[in-house]
Amino acid sequence: MNKINSVSDLKRWKKDIGKKQKQFKTIVSVCGGTGCHAYGCKKVRDQFAKVIKKDKVGKKIRLRFTGCRGLCERGPIVTIQPQGIFYQRVQEKDVPLILSETVKKGKILSHLLYDDSVTKRKVTSEKKIPFYKAQNRLVLGNNGLIEPTSIEDYIGIGGYSALSKALFHMRPEQIVDEVKASGLRGRGGAGFPTGKKWEDCRKTSGDTKYIICNCDEGDPGAYMDRSLLEGNPHSVIEGMIIGAYAIEGTHGYIYVRHEYPLACKNAETAIKQARKAGLLGKNVLGSDFSFDVEIAKGGGAFVCGESTALIASIEGRVGEPRSKQIHLVEQGLLGKPTNLNNVETWANVPLIINKGSKWFSSIGTEKSKGTKIFSLVGKVKNTGLVEVPMGITLKEIIFDIGGGQQDGRKIKAVQTGGPSGGCIPASLFDLPVDFDSLTDVGSMMGSGGMIVMDEGTCMVDVAKYFVHFLQEESCGKCLPCREGLKRMGEILDRITEGKADGESLALLEELAEVVKDTSLCGLGKTAPNPVLSALGYFRPEFEAHIYQKRCPAAVCTPLIQYSISENDCIGCGACAKVCPTQAIKGEKKQSHFILAELCSKCGSCMDVCKVGAVMVQ
């Protein structure tokens, strides 16, 4: 790889890469996302490499180890181009067959195809799978076309062409105007207009200005930023360089959670490659503009996703937020003007520059433009990452893309916005998904976690979960958040233990309002949302815990009891075998029973019972 010093160098490089890639007759892509890793994709990839190397045809096959493809639940995923064949749940043993049958003879292996449970048909290509059909994968789609550690792959699909357009065909103000006109809003959660932030930062004078990418994706249940930085790090870096040029930024940081080692590694590799190619460092692409990026690692503190706490963390201090009376665009990192955006926001920038603000703003709703990536998880059939145009309804996401309920239990709510958001009941599933609609119903967009809950999820338990989560993650600087959340957690503990009285709910609501109104930073200000939204939509569940001492979803252990149906039990003894407290008695082939005083209510018996004889109420 030579240093690129001009636009024509970049074009030539792209052409050479195109020529090189034409040599390959087939491209086999193995998904290397974290979900697929858990299912053993590394072994599948290694096996492909081994068999291809042995075979003489190997020279004509390109093996690609890509980033996350989205349908994590069906991993490991393998696709074969140019035919566009989509194989799922591929194991090591399937590899020789894929190569000898599909790659060589063009035969499709039906046992590896996606099985559409609605039409009962096997689906051959990715585009026809219902999970992908309704999506618009503008940002995430490239994950499948490149190997994250190969800058050539990224250049090959037109990477860094937006940067070259920005540097040589646009003035910095023009770029800011373009981003403003696109209507792009911050994908980290709050939805602040990106162009406006850039404009403010550009207007602030200073010799040193910092550009930060926030990849401290702390929201539990969300992993789109991870998958983007892992799967397509160059797109994020390209967005940052364009932003830096527009704002006159001099130095950049990508702040990555320590829990995402692969994202750190791939981003680091991409930075090194970009530097070597002359896309980072002095005189980017041979222009007068200079800019460099480095990685800053987090230390496992949720609050560091908050911009001022994140900056404190990069400065090598304890991650405590400060008041935002002085904005970061005026005084941010090390007291210098700073522009901070989320990973997904940065990855949208090259698209806007390449295709124009008009094109971008044609997607989405009036006030929320473009697409948004959600992590569709929880009690839904197809779990994974989905990218949809803003304005699509929750119903379409959960039922058309997600495939609806998972194991026969009715879906009752979806949680969005992480610990700052709320639960939206199924009765509101016709709601269009955009920044403002979600806020109107007491939740928020957040970074894009979408956790589906069914009748087996207790809403009181979920509210309690979030309060305890935030109590633990509160930095402790301001009193309402530190003490208020602790007391709210205690009230919720009492409710789920059946020890609360009729006044608990009023007290809980009062406390929630105080914490919301008086906390210093976003963490505390939004912390009561999960409780208030659950109380608003699922009050009867709270009341059942308090007055009837009953948990309708059968989750809160102190309020539930396990029993075995005499009529259904076949006496196989599987439950007695797994019971950790030896609470299950019964003769072989005879109906078994549970000794309530010994039962630890772990639910293991229910998990192993093949005939569904174990009941809980």
Next chain:
Amino acid sequence: MNFEQVEKIIDRHQEKRTALISILHEIQDHYNHLPEKALRKVASRLKMDLNDVYGVATFYKSFSLLPKGKHSVTVCLGTACHVRGGQKILKELKKQLNIEPGQTTPDKEYSLNAVNCLGVCAIGPVMFVDGKFYGEMNPLKARKVLETINNNKRKSGGKS
């Protein structure tokens, strides 16, 4: 204790204070915890107050001042894992290892951690053992993962 490694790590980061967290991570990766003497060294080389370094080392959850076990067992308690029964996995592991999250077994073999999200939400509940993710866990499967580690240890004559 030999501090050559600490010096090397600090050199690599050019004594920059903005790299403090990365420096501490690398020290912890090497020594399995943050030894007091290493923290003193970091403070003096980065020209920081030891109090501040200690503050950072104790504020962030990834750091430990006590040595960790040979095997690291992490349970995810993110929302997606929570609604699919992550708590049950933690309960089972607590029972098996007889320690609380954040603790290490007396024989220094296992450390148990509970974290708020590992970002593998689609296949929850998830546990992360010695660098490997295990998805769609239940208490029984979790116990088996530990049993496999123990069996491997026995096979290799206690050396793992």
